[in-house]
Amino acid sequence: xxxxxADPDTDDPGMQRVLSVMSRLEADDFERFDPPADLWGRISVxxxxxxxxxxxxxxxxxxxxxxxxxxxDWVDFARDNDAPELVDLAPGRTLWxxxxxxxxxxxxxxxxxxxxxxxxAATVPLRCDAPDIRRWFEMTITPGDDxxxxxxxxxxxEEPRPAVALLDVQIERDSTAPxxxxxxxxxxxxxxxxxxxxxxxxxxxxxxxxTVVPSIxxxxxxxxxxxxxxxxLVPTARRDGQR
Amino acid sequence: MKVLERLAMVDxxxxxxxxxxESLEGRFRxxxxxxxxxxxxxxxxxxxxxxxxxxxxxxxxxxxxxVFFAAWKSxxxxxxxxxxxxxxxxxxxxxxxxxxxxVEQRNPLAPxxxxxxxxxxxxxxxxxxxxxxxxxxxxxxxxxxxxxxxxHAFFDDLTHGQIAERYGMPLGTVKSDIxxxxxxxxxxxxxxxxxxxx
Numbered sequence: 001x002x003x004x005x006a007d008p009d010t011d012d013p014g015m016q017r018v019l020s021v022m023s024r025l026e027a028d029d030f031e032r033f034d035p036p037a038d039l040w041g042r043i044s045v046x047x048x049x050x051x052x053x054x055x056x057x058x059x060x061x062x063x064x065x066x067x068x069x070x071x072x073d074w075v076d077f078a079r080d081n082d083a084p085e086l087v088d089l090a091p092g093r094t095l096w097x098x099x100x101x102x103x104x105x106x107x108x109x110x111x112x113x114x115x116x117x118x119x120x121a122a123t124v125p126l127r128c129d130a131p132d133i134r135r136w137f138e139m140t141i142t143p144g145d146d147x148x149x150x151x152x153x154x155x156x157x158e159e160p161r162p163a164v165a166l167l168d169v170q171i172e173r174d175s176t177a178p179x180x181x182x183x184x185x186x187x188x189x190x191x192x193x194x195x196x197x198x199x200x201x202x203x204x205x206x207x208x209x210x211t212v213v214p215s216i217x218x219x220x221x222x223x224x225x226x227x228x229x230x231x232x233l234v235p236t237a238r239r240d241g242q243r
Numbered sequence: 244m245k246v247l248e249r250l251a252m253v254d255x256x257x258x259x260x261x262x263x264x265e266s267l268e269g270r271f272r273x274x275x276x277x278x279x280x281x282x283x284x285x286x287x288x289x290x291x292x293x294x295x296x297x298x299x300x301x302x303x304x305x306x307x308x309x310v311f312f313a314a315w316k317s318x319x320x321x322x323x324x325x326x327x328x329x330x331x332x333x334x335x336x337x338x339x340x341x342x343x344x345x346v347e348q349r350n351p352l353a354p355x356x357x358x359x360x361x362x363x364x365x366x367x368x369x370x371x372x373x374x375x376x377x378x379x380x381x382x383x384x385x386x387x388x389x390x391x392x393x394x395h396a397f398f399d400d401l402t403h404g405q406i407a408e409r410y411g412m413p414l415g416t417v418k419s420d421i422x423x424x425x426x427x428x429x430x431x432x433x434x435x436x437x438x439x440x441x
Binding site for chain 2: 014015017018019021022023024025026028029030031032033034035036039040042043044046047222223226230
């Protein structure tokens with residue numbers, strides 16, 4: 001780039017810096033890529049005023065990982081989501097027995113182990129959708145006394161959508177079809193080599209035309225695995241859960 | 244109509260646009276959601292382009308989302324008087340990208356290539372690229388006339404007198420236009436400097 005002609009303003013350090021950066025400009029610095037078309041949709045959900053009604057789902061596990069207390073909203077939430085097995089928890093059953101995906105289970109176990117060993121709280125995003133509602137939660141995992149751990153999930157935002165049969169537990173499952181893995185953190189579904197929104201997967205696999213649908217399993221997409229792995233390694237909060 | 248008159252008309256249009264930008268920045272700061280969308284439409288490609296150049300297309304998407312969410316949560320800390328919003332957003336993006344590099348280096352589950360990265364060097368590279376892109380963006384936001392004059396002065400190595408002669412403009416006008424243009428560029432870098440790890 002060319003040298004700078006003399007000018008009184010260029011004695012100003014701020015202006016000198018501008019000129020210095022200008023002198024290093026490259027053609028690529030002017031190139032712009034358009035963000036994916038759906039990106040604003042994802043951001044708008046986060047910036048919209050929460051339409052959530054303050055729902056907080058809370059439960060505690062003891063040192064043996066058995067759920068020993070759950071808040072009132074737990075029962076209502078389990079019932080609303082057609083999860084009768086969670087309304088009355090079997091005595092002695094560990095939290096981990098409710099997970100069907102091994103990788104997801106192990107990540108949660110590792111996170112809880114970190115919370116216990118470091119006596120630091122961890123906060124992670126979480127999706128818990130109903131067939132006709134998208135829900136974004138934030139879960140805070142806080143260490144208690146004697147190895148107990150509190151899980152507190154606050155609903156940040158929810159929005160209605162056309163019902164997705166794939167998420168409806170009442171719909172018949174095709175036991176011969178491969179399971180579809182759904183990310184527990186962001187709600188995306190694994191479609192061949194990509195992770196896509198569940199509605200996109202339903203459209204792509206033409207599941208709307210099917211009377212039976214594949215089973216789904218809890219999974220984790222690469223982006224969320226990265227975030228969770230980071231959360232596992234970085235102490236984030238004090239014991240009271242405040243960041 | 245003479246070239247100068249046409250350029251003056253363009254300048255008036257740009258001046259109106261700059262007023263609109265200031266109004267937008269104020270509405271963004273006060274929590275107007277529609278302003279947030281306008282901010283994204285205006286600066287989304289800048290933030291996404293920086294993320295994409297430093298992180299690749301897949302991670303650029305999530306990081307851009309994080310940048311705008313962080314900006315929204317911290318909007319009251321943005322002061323339109325202290326710097327341009329475009330610079331402020333890129334400043335936030337720069338921290339998100341550098342933090343991601345650091346996390347990856349600490350993360351044993353990250354790909355080997357990521358672990359091999361020298362974070363100090365990479366961070367400096369991100370910082371440098373981000374500042375260049377802020378200036379490139381600011382240049383693009385100048386009026387046609389200002390941009391031409393600044394480009395002639397700094398890239399074509401013309402003196403102010405030569406520029407004045409080429410366009411038949413008074414020397415004082417050339418100087419003040421270039422000065423105003425450079426101040427706008429500095430305003431973008433000041434916005435960049437005001438950003439924090441939100």
